[in-house]
Amino acid sequence: MFRTVLSLILWPIWFTFFAVTMILFFVLFTIVPKQHLNYFIRPISWAYCFFGGQWLVKENQPPNPDGQPYLYMFNHESMFDQFMVAAFIPHYVTAVGAIEQFRYPIWGYIMRTYGVIPIIRQNVKKAINSLSKAEEALNNGVSFLISPEGTRTLTGELNSFKKGPFHLAKNTGTTIIPVGIIGAYKAKQKNDWRLTPGKLITRFGQPIKQKEFENLSVEEIRDLVFDRIQHLIKPEGSS
Numbered sequence: 469m470f471r472t473v474l475s476l477i478l479w480p481i482w483f484t485f486f487a488v489t490m491i492l493f494f495v496l497f498t499i500v501p502k503q504h505l506n507y508f509i510r511p512i513s514w515a516y517c518f519f520g521g522q523w524l525v526k527e528n529q530p531p532n533p534d535g536q537p538y539l540y541m542f543n544h545e546s547m548f549d550q551f552m553v554a555a556f557i558p559h560y561v562t563a564v565g566a567i568e569q570f571r572y573p574i575w576g577y578i579m580r581t582y583g584v585i586p587i588i589r590q591n592v593k594k595a596i597n598s599l600s601k602a603e604e605a606l607n608n609g610v611s612f613l614i615s616p617e618g619t620r621t622l623t624g625e626l627n628s629f630k631k632g633p634f635h636l637a638k639n640t641g642t643t644i645i646p647v648g649i650i651g652a653y654k655a656k657q658k659n660d661w662r663l664t665p666g667k668l669i670t671r672f673g674q675p676i677k678q679k680e681f682e683n684l685s686v687e688e689i690r691d692l693v694f695d696r697i698q699h700l701i702k703p704e705g706s707s
Contacts, residue, residue: 474521475662482519489516490574497581503560505582513555517548521665522655526556528672531645533559535675537611539637540645543626543697544615545652552670553613553647563613564602583610599632606640616693624653626698634689637681644681646673646693648700671700 489512496508517524531538540561542553550563562583570576570586579586583605587598602612614636616629637644648671654664673696681689 513551516551524668542647544617546656548652561611620658641678644676646696
């Protein structure tokens with residue numbers, strides 16, 4: 469009952485802030501160069517978590533922007549995940565997003581303008597085409613956020629990883645940054661509209677550079693990153 473009442477209070481606040489930022493982004497994205505947008509996106513991403521009843525903190529430092537491009541790979545727990553990572557990345561970074569998100573008029577426009585690449589997961593041929601566009605962007609020095617699980621976990625456990633993101637890493641030699649998302653599943657589960665206020669932790673792992681995976685198969689790179697992220701999200705003190 470407490471969660472229900474609190475959620476009824478928080479959601480209107482969150483959506484009001486979201487609507488205001490959509491107008492702000494609509495303006496900013498037309499006048500501010502992409503490489504400078506992170507100055508606005510970082511505090512706004514933090515605020516998205518805050519107005520959802522969450523206190524967002526960072527553990528470990530993100531990589532130096534000079535080493536770009538990067539593939540930031542994170543576990544996918546809830547609607548807060550992308551905000552949890554974007555709040556701490558000190559440079560322009562875009563993403564691959566489900567095609568459904570682009571069907572919302574203002575939100576879809578903002579995503580396309582920002583450089584997010586739509587992907588149709590159910591269509592293998594079109595999904596490969598989307599990843600080819602991401603590969604081209606990586607080769608041009610653009611960093612990406614991507615969740616190897618593809619969709620949000622329904623149990624809180626780390627799901628198996630798709631191979632697509634690791635083909636990207638293999639083909640481009642892009643440095644992989646494993647990121648552990650902690651607390652987001654408890655904050656907002658996929659099949660529950662209610663919010664649970666609490667603490668969100670973004671934990672950046674050590675970069676995995678090309679020399680570490682250039683002789684590995686795509687499957688071996690996938691397993692390596694899975695193990696790194698699994699280690700990052702382990703409760704403290706567990707073996």
